[in-house]
Structures are given as C-alpha cells and as structure tokens.
Amino acid sequence: MSVQVPASISAETVERIAEERDEPEWLLETRLAALEALEDLDLPDVIQTPGNRWTDLESLDFESLVDPLNQADATERSEDTDAVVLPFTEALEEYGDLIEANFGSVLDPQENYLTALSVALFTTGTFVYVPEGVDAEDVTVRAEMNSRSLFSQTLVVTEESSSVTILEGIETGDDVEGERYFSNLVEVAAGENSHVQFGSLQNLDEETYTYALKRGVTDTYATINWIEGNLGSRLTRSDIETDLDGDGSESQIVGAFFGHEDQHFDINARVWHRAENTTADLVTRGVLDDEARSVYEGVQDVGQDAWNTSSYQRENTLMLSDDAEADASPKLIIHNHDTEASHSATVGQVDAEDLFYMESRTIDPITARNMLVEGFFVPVLEEIAVDEFREDLEALVGERLR
Template structure:
C-alpha cells in the first residue's frame, strides 16, 4: 500500500474521508480535528516540551492519510510469525498491518468482553464509541500531532469489559507497518466498567521496511471505572527508519488499579506523552518503563501523574540504558490538585550510559497544591561502575560479560515489578540483544529465544 503523495492536505484528507464508511458523528469529529491540525503550528525546538526533540528532519509531505486499500499478501505474511508467536504466549489477540486488520481474536476466549479492531467497532458498536472515543482520555488540542491523529486515525483496537467481567486470559494487540505503508495512525481504546479485570499486551513493529521512511502518530486511552483492574503493556519496537509520536492517557476511577508497563526499544525518534489521571478516591497506578536506545536513536518520554482525588497512590519507575550516540530524555511531573489530600506519589528515573557519546537527560518535577501529601522523586545517570567491572574481571569474567551482568542487574528491579511473566522475560532478552547487537527482537521471538 503506497501512500498518496502530497502530505496531509485538504485534498488528501478529503480523499481519506471519502474512502471510509463511517457515521456522520465520526466524520464531523474528524473534520473538526483536521481544522485544528491546520491551524496549529508544528512544534519546534523553541517549544519547552520539544526543545530536546529535534523534528527538523521529519518531512510530513512524504506521508499522507493511509489509503483504503487492503495490505498485500506479502505484508500480511511478514506479520504472521510475530502474530503466531504472541498467540502461543497469550490467549488471543488482534493483529493489524498498515492500519488494516490482518487477524481477529477468538471470541470464545474473551469471557464476555468486546475486543475488536477499531474499524469494525465503528460499524458494530458505534453508539458505545460515540460516548467513549477521545472523550475522556485523549486531548486532540494538545498539539498538532494529537489533532492529526484525531483527524486521520486508522486501525487500532477497542477492548470493552462490562461490569463485573474478569477476562482470565491475557490479550494482545500487534501493530505492524510494512515497507508498503508509509504512515500508521492506530488508536487503542480500553474501557473497564465497574469491577472488571483484564490484561492487554500491545506491541508495534516494523516489517522488512529497510530504509523506507515510516511515521507513527498514535494514541492510547485507558478508562478504568470503580474497582476495576487493568494490566496494560505497551512495547514500542519500530524499525530505525520510523518516527514515533504518541499521546497516551489513563483515567483511573475510585478504588481502581492500573499497572502500566512501557518499553522503548525501536524507532528513529520517539516522543511519547504518558499521563495517568487518578480521578477517584482510592485510585492506584504503578508505571514501569524500560528504554534502551542504540545507534543514533532519540527517545523522549514525558510522564505526568495527575492526582485529582484524595487518597490516591502513584508509583513510577523508569530505567534506561544507552549505547553509541543515542539520546534518552525523560521529563516527569507529579501534579497534586487542591482536593487531592493524602496523596502518595513517587517517581524515579535511572539511566546507565554505556558509551561516552550517549546522553541521558532526566528532569523530575513536582507541582503540589494540597498540604497533606507525600511526594518524592529522584533521577540518576552515569556510566558502568569501573570497580564493578574490575571485581568481575578479577574473578575470571571477561569485560563484555561483566558489562552484560551489570546491565541485567541494573534493570532487575523494574523487571521484578512487571506481573505479566512472558513480558518480563521477553523484555530482559530484548534488552540483552540490544546490548550485544544494537537491535531488539519482537516480544514473541525474544521469548521463544529464551525457551
């Protein structure tokens, strides 16, 4: 599927809308968002949030809204090994390539939940989407890319778990971009009603793209109602020719609990905004991050823990390793609203810089408007301790093995927090391969390699 030339213009957007069979409410929302995209300047290095993320080499006129044509058999075939690998690790899932569904989940394993690709959800669950899609957990006016996503999203998944339903088996959502597809704008919407429980593992991958440029402008929204429980894993593993821009937000209701694990392994450049809003009394969130850029990769993660209601808890731990001339930026904020008394919030970012030309920037922040709270933060960055390497070598361990063992130990405590065992093991194997080879396998192939 070759994107139409000309970028995201009035002409390409009109052709995009014409090729979609969607209800009027959705088309109207798309037009409104596209108007905001045209009226909003693209971010530059002069914008505070983007001053460490250089987009000057990104040429939007190389891309366009995805065409309505189905992906080729070659693109589907390239996705198949990863899909089958995940299918063997988890219960069932959705696979998309170039914005189109390539595999559907087994309904017998859903336990009463609705789990469909988002295009099918528009047709089959339109009234549900009308009230939920980009209404609670996604701001399409946040920047030009958020507006572009809201206007031109294609593909993605809806997971809706009704009240009291517990999906016993972990689900997965695989998103692939082939060399034929220039842009992916997939959107993930997860809604857990009161007392519901589920686990969803999402991974994005590049499929035999070579040097063909790719663009991902994504969105994730997680909505947890009272007393619900969600484990969500989001692994970014694009090839190094793909630009990755994503806005992700969770809204956690009273007594609900979220465990959100993020992996940043691939892409040429990534800029991710990850927000957790604790809007109900007793809401809890644990956020885990594992990042490992190599080569000239540039990964930026902007996190926000927003405590709106009293008696809420958040715990964020991000760890990064860097090689070669890569760069890793983390900027975190704990925001405590005036009514959020008895907040307990923590954020920590540690980085292990493995080469002299690599660079890590850590910028923690607190904004507290309540007086009965406990909020702490911290950040570290530094090289491998030479004394630790010397200690290992004095006992017959070569330098490369010693470094690998130290890196494994550095990431161990964040791995221990991840309660989805195949993800924990696969991330450890993927980081080990990045350390040795500079590239990471998919979760499925990493896990297979460790069996």
C-alpha cells in the same frame, strides 16, 4: 509556532478514509475538526536545557513522511477472552454509542498538532470493552507496520469492577524505502473499581519516527498500570499519562528503554492527582549505548483537592558510551500539603569498580558489562507481573547486548 499542514492532506483525504470505513457522521466530523485545527495547533512541548533543545520535532517532514491513503498494517488480536476486542473500525457498527460517548473524553484530539493529525488520519487501532464485573483473560495485540506512515487509535473502556490486561507489541513488517512515521494514540477510561494493565513493547525499525501518547482516566478505586518498553525507532516520543480523577484510585507507570547507534528517546511519564487517597508510582530505567540520546520528563502533579496523596517517582539512565547523552527532569508539583511523595533521577556510567570486581572473578569485561546491564533492568522487570511480557522484554534487551 504552528506547523505547516502537509499538502498531501485535505478534507477530501479525510472524507475518503472515513468513507472507505463506512464511519458514522460524528467520527467524520471529529476527524475534520481535527484536520481544521491543525493550522492553529503546536507540536508537543519538549525539554530545553541551556544550549540544547533535546527533541527536534520541528524537523519531522510530514510532507514526505505522511502518505495517508496508503496505510497498511497486519494486526493480530487475541480472540479467546471475555472482553470485547475488535479492530477499531469494525467495532463502530456494534458499539458505536459506547465509542462515541468515550472517544476523545480522555484524550482531546486537538491536544496538539500530532494528536490532531493522528485523529484525522487513523486507519487502524483496537477497541477493548470489558463489561461490568468481567475479569477478562489477557488481551494481546500484535501489530506490524507495513507502510510509510501509520496512524493508530485505541480505546479501552472498562466498566465497574472489571479487569483486563492488554499487551501490545509493535514491529515493522514489510520493508519500505526511506523514513517512516508511526503514531499511536491510546485512551483508557477505567470505570469504578476496575483494573487495567496496559503493556506496550515498541521495536520498530530504526528508520521510523514514533509518536505515542497514552492517557488514562481513573474513576473511584480504579487502577491503571502502564508498562512502556521502547527499543526500536530512530526517534521515539512517548507520553504515558494518568489522570487520577476518582477517590482511592491508583496508577503505576513502568518504563524501560535501550538505545544504541543514533537512536533518540524522548520519554515522558505524568500523573495528575485530582482526588483523595490516590497513589502513583513512576519507575523508568533506560540504557544508552553508542551515540544514543534520551530525555526524560516525569511529572507528579498533586492538585488542591488531592488529600492524602502518595506519589513516588524514580528514573535511572545508564550510559555505556562516552558519546551517549541523557537528560532527566523529575518534577513534583504539590498543591496539597497532605502528601507523601518522592522523586529522583540519576544519569550515570557503568561503575568501574563494579566492572573490576566482576573481572577479578574471571568474568571478561564484555560479559561483565552485559550482566550489569541486565541487572540494571531487573528493578523494572520485577514490576512486570505478566510473565510473557517480561520475558519478551528481557529477550529484546538480550538481543541488544553486544
């Protein structure tokens, strides 16, 4: 089933966005092609269990959510780094060829309705380029969303034997009345033997609907590590994916979410093993309070040629309230027998015996519960090598506690 194209969007809209930014012809054509494809594209698949379709993307009313010509953001990007870090549109002038060669190579703009909409309309985003052999300082990108809708497009290109850590923080700036929509597409093309760490912390206000699709492709011996922290938004659909295309390449996907009230999280982590000697590690932990809901899908897909694969996945959801709901589907697909793999998922409540144990040591029930929640996130926090990022995530978890 395809979705109606909002009447507020036409070829003229897209042309105007491209024109205002003085974009090259190839990008305008890519945008227009994405716009045209909307009619035939479907929304991303969502998990269905008997009697329950977990995430209702159909009811997103793009007609009222999308205001393409009034997009606004305030984004700070760190400058003191050996990497090239530029706002996407500014980067086109100097790095046009490099961008053209890589744009859409990892993430097809016409992957689904939401990606096509995003490519047709994006006005912000970041281009990060790390030349051969450069070990760049950490790159921070702090984005504030200041409009009803915002579409962001980020491209990371790392050349041979380079390395970079990118930390992205997304918050709401100016108040806008009513519901909002934020779309965040990220492509990472990790060159041979390069190392990319991409961390993201999303804490948008709870009237925002967020769609994030981040995908990376690894060349030989390359590593892409993702950290995805979601605390904000009314509804979050997040897909973090790595295509292990090069022999000996690796990926880790670390996820954390903490929902309260009626927040909804649709969290997905996927990895495709397509070459020999590849390794993947997927670790996600989430906590749900009040009436929050989460649905998780983790996919480890081991292809026919993926000899000597190591692939691990674990997901745990902790529910603090009887009204919270969670579903988890860890999926392991193996087409090559030379694989060492594990996958597990749990959904559980705070353990009453753990609570009683702590209370019997004088700790009051609320403090005890908070300590258990903080402790629950520790295995995820321990995977985060960047101190600043770990502290930010800890602080957001701390704020969310009662």
